[in-house]
Amino acid sequence: xxxxxFFIFFPLLVFTSxxxxxxxxxxxxxxxxxxxxxxxxxxxxxxxxxxNNFLQNIKDIEQAIVDENGIGNKNLMIFISKDATHxxxxxxxxxNGACTHDTLRTYENTETSSLNLALNSSHWITYILNQVxxxxxxxxxxxxxxxxxxxxxxxSDYNSATTASSKRMIMAHRNFDGPPTRWFxxxxxxxxxxxxxxxxxxxNVKKLQYILFDDCYLSNIETAYDLKSVTRxxxxxxxxxxxxxxxxxxxxxxxxxxxPDYKAICxxxxxxxxxxxxxxxDYNCGxxxxxxxxxxxxxxxxMKEINTKYTFDTxxxxxLQIMDGYDPSIFFDFDDYVHHLCTDATxxxxxxxxxxxxxxxxxxxxxxxxxxxxxxxxxxxxxxSGTTISDPSTSNYASTGKKTTAWYTATH
Numbered sequence: 001x002x003x004x005x006f007f008i009f010f011p012l013l014v015f016t017s018x019x020x021x022x023x024x025x026x027x028x029x030x031x032x033x034x035x036x037x038x039x040x041x042x043x044x045x046x047x048x049x050x051x052n053n054f055l056q057n058i059k060d061i062e063q064a065i066v067d068e069n070g071i072g073n074k075n076l077m078i079f080i081s082k083d084a085t086h087x088x089x090x091x092x093x094x095x096n097g098a099c100t101h102d103t104l105r106t107y108e109n110t111e112t113s114s115l116n117l118a119l120n121s122s123h124w125i126t127y128i129l130n131q132v133x134x135x136x137x138x139x140x141x142x143x144x145x146x147x148x149x150x151x152x153x154x155x156s157d158y159n160s161a162t163t164a165s166s167k168r169m170i171m172a173h174r175n176f177d178g179p180p181t182r183w184f185x186x187x188x189x190x191x192x193x194x195x196x197x198x199x200x201x202x203x204n205v206k207k208l209q210y211i212l213f214d215d216c217y218l219s220n221i222e223t224a225y226d227l228k229s230v231t232r233x234x235x236x237x238x239x240x241x242x243x244x245x246x247x248x249x250x251x252x253x254x255x256x257x258x259x260p261d262y263k264a265i266c267x268x269x270x271x272x273x274x275x276x277x278x279x280x281x282d283y284n285c286g287x288x289x290x291x292x293x294x295x296x297x298x299x300x301x302x303m304k305e306i307n308t309k310y311t312f313d314t315x316x317x318x319x320l321q322i323m324d325g326y327d328p329s330i331f332f333d334f335d336d337y338v339h340h341l342c343t344d345a346t347x348x349x350x351x352x353x354x355x356x357x358x359x360x361x362x363x364x365x366x367x368x369x370x371x372x373x374x375x376x377x378x379x380x381x382x383x384x385s386g387t388t389i390s391d392p393s394t395s396n397y398a399s400t401g402k403k404t405t406a407w408y409t410a411t412h
Contacts, residue, residue, distance in 0.1 A: 029137055034258055035209075036075040036138035038129070041146045042119070043081045050182060053243050054080065054146055057214070062092065062099040064252035070094045074256050075136035079128060084119070085109045089131055104135050120155075120191040125199025133204050140258070142209045143200075143231075146245060148182050149215030150397075151331060152222035152390065155190035157401040179278035181240040181371040182216050193226050194406070200230040207231065210260065216240040217324065219289040220388040221334055224358075225300065225407040228293040235265065238331065238388045239287045239323050239368040247272035262290040262361045270363035285369035285378060287323070289386025290361040299354050303411040306342045306351065312392050316340050320392065321383040325370025328395045335385035337392060355385060362386030 039058075044050040058078065065071050071094050078101075081087035089105045109119055117124040133141070150158060200208065210233040213219075219236035227234060250268040254261045266288050273286025320340060321333035335355055342348055362385070367378040390398050391408070402408055 028134055031137075033075050033136065033138040034073045035140040035142065035256070036077060036132065036136040037142050037144065037256060038132045038136075039076065039078045039144045039146070040128075041078065041080040042087075043084060044148050044182075048148070048180065050146065050148070050243060050245075053182075053245055057146060057245050057248055060247070060249040061252050064249050065092070065094055065099055066097060068253060071256065075138060076256075077132045077136050079132075082106075089128070089135070091135060105131060120195065122195045122199035122202065125191075125196055126202040129200060129203035129205045140209050141205045142212070142255070144212045144214060144255075146214040149213060149218045151217035151220050151388070152193065152226075152402075152405060152407075153330070153397050154401050154404075155192055158190070158397060161396040178369070178371060178376065179283055180243040181369065182214070182243055182245065193223055197226050197230050209233065210235055210255075212236070212246065212255065214241070214245045217331055217388075219287075219291065219386060220331060220390070221296065221299070221358075222390065222402075222405050222407040224291045224293050224296050224387065225405075225410065228296050231293055233260075233262065234291040234293055235262070236289065236291075237287050238289055238333075238386065239285075240325065240370050240372075241286070242273070242276065242278075242283070242369070244276075266290060266361045266363040270365065274365050283369055283378075285365050285367050287364045287368050287381070287384065287386075288362065289359050291359055291387060292357060295354065295357040299351075299358050300407065300410040302347070302351050302354055303338075306338065306344075306347055307412050309344065309347070310341050312337075312341050314392070314394075317392055317394075321381070322379070323368065323388050325372030325375040325379075326395060326397070327374035328393065330390055330393045330395045330398045331388040332390065332392055333383050333385050334387045334389045336383040337389050359386035 039061075041054045041057075061076070065076075071092070076092040077089065078092065079087055079089050085108060087107045087109075088103050089107070091102045091104055093100045093102060109117055109124075117127055129141075200206070207229070208231040211227060211231045213234070213236040216237060217239065219234070219238040223236070224234050247269060248255075250272060251265055254265050254268070269286060269288045274284050276283050276286065321336040322329045322331070323333055324331040335352075338351055339348065342351070364381055364384045364386075367380050369378055370376055390402050393399060393402065403412075
């Protein structure tokens, strides 16, 4: 199963609250910290760029660190890019009531450089994670990915299905009066989620405590299935998320904890977005789900049994809870879809119980929001399971590609 994120890289700026210094590459820690959180912030494209939002995200985390009087026996590592071929790896330190940045490495990735790794390759993911572990060894590793996302959709399928007219619609929609979201990014470097999974598995980190996707549409069962071997938990949004991103000032203390309080993460996310405003108007829209990836294999077994007995009645598509702004839609509420698909009470009971195991924590406002040109604005949420599925989609982005995913193969 493949999905993609837009991994593209932007310049490293000096933040007003911190200082930058270059560290000696030969000085590496010899003792493990309790935990290393790796924040991966790639370039998000020439249009709809999120770089200023990334700066705000980092600023919010640093303020939370100051408020907590330090980071404790933890490491915060950040990769952020200068352009499509350059990036910097830095470590955030705390001393005397302030944060400082140590720039540990800078990278130039061109055909003539010694590194010569494609930035959307599994080898690059493996390389940068190994760099993080070398500079910040720890007993536990977690990863935050900030970028644009389009769920499980393969980069190749996206590119082949995006017509010139669609691109014109997208670009024209930049004048939409509502808040921007993280729904669409740069086109030069796209990384399939399966590539991310392969890269993590091959690294010295092996498996993460959690991956937090600060991106649109990445809380879906297909993504969780691809990542089940490389992370225990997946924290993500089933719909679009505002360009502001996760409210790290409120979430940081839970994310940095040895044993994160995932319920509190969902609650703080809800509290922030339930009162979110943009240009003086209320846009109280936000959705989040925490998936226990150790539970998705059991869910796949149940879904295979359901799919063996039932075929979805396509006349019911308009009755489903849609969770996106596409037309035709790509992402549907997982629970609502299965309850429209299956009529066997015993099977549904097993499904419902397993779904509570798969998504133990979630939160949603009464509406979700889309900045997409097809169906912009607020949309009501009547059913919410914290994750989505694309099995009933007829979109050009999904109708063929979904059958090549690992989830679809395991459940049909």
